Amino acid sequence: MPPDSTRLLERLADTLESRRGADPSRSYVAKLLAGGDDRILKKVGEEATETVIAAMQGDRAKLVAETADLWFHTLVMLVHHELRPEDVLAELARREGLSGIDEKASRPA
Numbered sequence: 001m002p003p004d005s006t007r008l009l010e011r012l013a014d015t016l017e018s019r020r021g022a023d024p025s026r027s028y029v030a031k032l033l034a035g036g037d038d039r040i041l042k043k044v045g046e047e048a049t050e051t052v053i054a055a056m057q058g059d060r061a062k063l064v065a066e067t068a069d070l071w072f073h074t075l076v077m078l079v080h081h082e083l084r085p086e087d088v089l090a091e092l093a094r095r096e097g098l099s100g101i102d103e104k105a106s107r108p109a
């Protein structure tokens with residue numbers, strides 16, 4: 001059974017998928033999905049900027065909150081593109097223990 005944090009991401013993705021075609025006046029996620037990439041990617045960019053600002057300010061509580069907003073909006077982006085958090089977790093697992101320096105050096109010139 002996957003760890004609790006993985007199950008939380010899977011449950012959240014299930015909820016996001018369930019909002020496809022739902023009433024945008026009752027669901028923020030339905031509103032994002034109805035707006036497609038234009039709306040979703042704008043929010044991802046905004047939340048990324050707000051996260052960077054929180055880090056630069058050294059505001060730890062705000063950094064956690066903004067990172068949660070960023071993760072949430074990137075999950076909506078993945079679902080919109082018919083991807084799942086499990087896909088990203090599998091990629092991170094594949095990279096586990098592989099040094100970024102070594103990986104870059106092994107790329108074809």
Ligand SMILES: N=c1c2ncn([C@@H]3O[C@H](COP(=O)(O)OP(=O)(O)OP(=O)(O)O)[C@@H](O)[C@H]3O)c2ncn1[C@@H]1O[C@H](COP(=O)(O)O)[C@@H](O)[C@H]1O
Pocket residue numbers: 012015016019026027028029030043068069072
């Ligand atoms: N995790 C979240 C989550 N995190 C942040 N947000 C919303 O993301 C929005 C963006 O924050 P901002 O401060 O940028 O808000 P804003 O400026 O009003 O945004 P805009 O309308 O201008 O785009 C806020 O409305 C937050 O409430 C979230 N909305 C939903 N979820 C999850 O998604 C589920 C489904 O949500 P609904 O589809 O709305 O029921 C919920 O049960 C939660 O689990």
